[in-house]
Amino acid sequence: MAAAARYFCTAGRGLEPFLAREVRARLGATEVEHVVGKVFFTAAAEPAELKELKSGERLFLLLKRRVPLSVCRDKGKMLHEIKRLLTEEPESCLDVIATWRKLCSHKGKKDDVSQENPLPRKRKPEEEINIACKRQKAGQEREVVSEGCQAGAGENCVVSEESDQDYPTDSRAALEGPARSSMEKPIGNEKQNFSFRVSCRCSGAIAKILTSQEIGRAVGIALRKQFGWQADLRAPDLEIFLHLNDVHSVVGIPLFRLPLANREYIKTAGLRSTVAWAMASLAEINVGAFVLDPMCGLGTILLEAAKEWPEACYWGTDTSDSQLEGASVNIKTAGLDDKIELLKASVKALPLPSESFDAVISDIPFGKKFKITKDIQLLPDILQEMERVLRVGGIVVLLLNQDLRKRMDGIAKTVEHESLSAISDGAGETTAVEALDKDGNSSSLGAADEEPVLSCGQMCFGSLVPDGIYEVSLGKTDAFIYKYRKVSTAGN
Numbered sequence: 001m002a003a004a005a006r007y008f009c010t011a012g013r014g015l016e017p018f019l020a021r022e023v024r025a026r027l028g029a030t031e032v033e034h035v036v037g038k039v040f041f042t043a044a045a046e047p048a049e050l051k052e053l054k055s056g057e058r059l060f061l062l063l064k065r066r067v068p069l070s071v072c073r074d075k076g077k078m079l080h081e082i083k084r085l086l087t088e089e090p091e092s093c094l095d096v097i098a099t100w101r102k103l104c105s106h107k108g109k110k111d112d113v114s115q116e117n118p119l120p121r122k123r124k125p126e127e128e129i130n131i132a133c134k135r136q137k138a139g140q141e142r143e144v145v146s147e148g149c150q151a152g153a154g155e156n157c158v159v160s161e162e163s164d165q166d167y168p169t170d171s172r173a174a175l176e177g178p179a180r181s182s183m184e185k186p187i188g189n190e191k192q193n194f195s196f197r198v199s200c201r202c203s204g205a206i207a208k209i210l211t212s213q214e215i216g217r218a219v220g221i222a223l224r225k226q227f228g229w230q231a232d233l234r235a236p237d238l239e240i241f242l243h244l245n246d247v248h249s250v251v252g253i254p255l256f257r258l259p260l261a262n263r264e265y266i267k268t269a270g271l272r273s274t275v276a277w278a279m280a281s282l283a284e285i286n287v288g289a290f291v292l293d294p295m296c297g298l299g300t301i302l303l304e305a306a307k308e309w310p311e312a313c314y315w316g317t318d319t320s321d322s323q324l325e326g327a328s329v330n331i332k333t334a335g336l337d338d339k340i341e342l343l344k345a346s347v348k349a350l351p352l353p354s355e356s357f358d359a360v361i362s363d364i365p366f367g368k369k370f371k372i373t374k375d376i377q378l379l380p381d382i383l384q385e386m387e388r389v390l391r392v393g394g395i396v397v398l399l400l401n402q403d404l405r406k407r408m409d410g411i412a413k414t415v416e417h418e419s420l421s422a423i424s425d426g427a428g429e430t431t432a433v434e435a436l437d438k439d440g441n442s443s444s445l446g447a448a449d450e451e452p453v454l455s456c457g458q459m460c461f462g463s464l465v466p467d468g469i470y471e472v473s474l475g476k477t478d479a480f481i482y483k484y485r486k487v488s489t490a491g492n
Contacts, residue, residue: 004044005099009056014472018278019055047103054277056260060252063096068246071205083222085251100253195232197239204246265334268326270298271363280305282483283359283395287311292357294347299327301361306339317345348381355391363399380411387462396484405480463488
């Protein structure tokens with residue numbers, strides 16, 4: 001069994017409570033704490049188990065976590081404090097790296113555990129940054145912004161990717177730092193000498209004084225002097241990642257080459273997989289349940305649900321031939337042909353029996369199939385049809401943008417809080433969600449210590465009673481996950 005280690009995982013804004021519950025249920029994690037964009041936890045888990053996390057973005061072994069750095073106008077002083085994060089306790093740093101190496105050896109595959117870190121998919125160059133150093137006039141660093149960084153909205157995510165050949169000899173020497181004299185002895189033994197690079201993401205007050213490039217270069221030189229490692233920006237053995245902001249200073253080692261959110265079983269991406277999984281986790285899917293996505297698009301929600309809860313039956317409908325074709329390809333790629341059925345049909349008139357599904361989960365299109373200026377008026381018809389096919393006690397989970405949320409609240413009926421509590425028969429914002437634990441058994445992702453971001457106590461639609469509203473980030477826009485429970489037969 002793997003030894004316990006301290007980790008942190010980044011998460012899209014609003015998904016932190018989902019990830020916190022997931023690491024407890026799936027990994028048996030302890031000392032779980034979440035802040036904006038990150039979840040910290042301790043777990044004794046193998047890489048294969050860690051890779052199964054569905055609501056996180058990137059997973060790191062925790063090297064250091066400190067309070068925010070004191071900001072001043074003295075760049076030299078600030079850089080000294082940043083370097084101390086890694087150099088003041090070298091043995092502790094080497095212990096974590098030894099844990100990282102053990103995790104690498106457990107799996108035995110370089111493409112599973114991060115030994116070399118190419119850029120994640122969907123990253124795109126934003127701008128070329130000239131390094132303000134005379135000895136580095138020919139050198140450049142390219143700034144890349146990743147979807148995986150949506151958890152730190154507004155933060156600057158920089159990953160150096162130039163090879164040594166991109167620099168003249170003197171520039172490379174400047175980047176890697178001064179050569180060690182024969183009197184300097186790096187800490188550690190020969191077996192611990194390997195190549196590395198430093199990546200930095202910073203925001204807030206510190207970003208107004210220092211650039212990520214300045215921080216990365218200073219830390220890189222310090223590590224080279226301290227440990228004798230060799231800098232390699234293109235294909236390093238080890239990556240050191242710094243997250244610096246007004247909340248804390250965190251240093252970690254990426255555990256996997258690609259973000260956890262990059263699902264190998266999804267050929268064509270639609271809705272972000274982490275959000276799709278979070279929606280499915282709210283639907284309380286049990287063995288033998290019938291689950292419907294009446295606007296399935298490329299089928300991401302159905303794929304995430306069927307992978308996590310395979311003992312249920314899944315149906316997806318859509319009016320678009322191209323979307324259904326894409327969903328079919330995704331389903332075949334994931335090997336879920338026997339789990340998911342697709343049907344061409346309109347959500348306004350589903351050719352399905354009343355009260356035939358235990359859960360309805362859907363991402364309401366944001367102004368594409370249903371234009372906000374006109375077809376938003378169809379939302380009541382959509383809800384009514386979802387309510388019709390849902391069994392009493394069943395769950396509706398919807399993803400809405402700001403405009404659709406306002407429309408939803410506008411058509412919902414206001415009831416007294418006391419009456420709502422009586423009707424719902426105990427259904428509330430802390431309903432337990434079933435998921436698979438690390439042994440493959442059903443376990444609760446109960447939200448007893450987590451509250452939805454927004455209160456939803458009194459807005460109902462017909463027999464659908466609210467059971468939670470969660471604000472989440474989709475990168476460039478925010479959205480809201482609405483959860484409803486059907487408490488009586490439609491129309492009663």
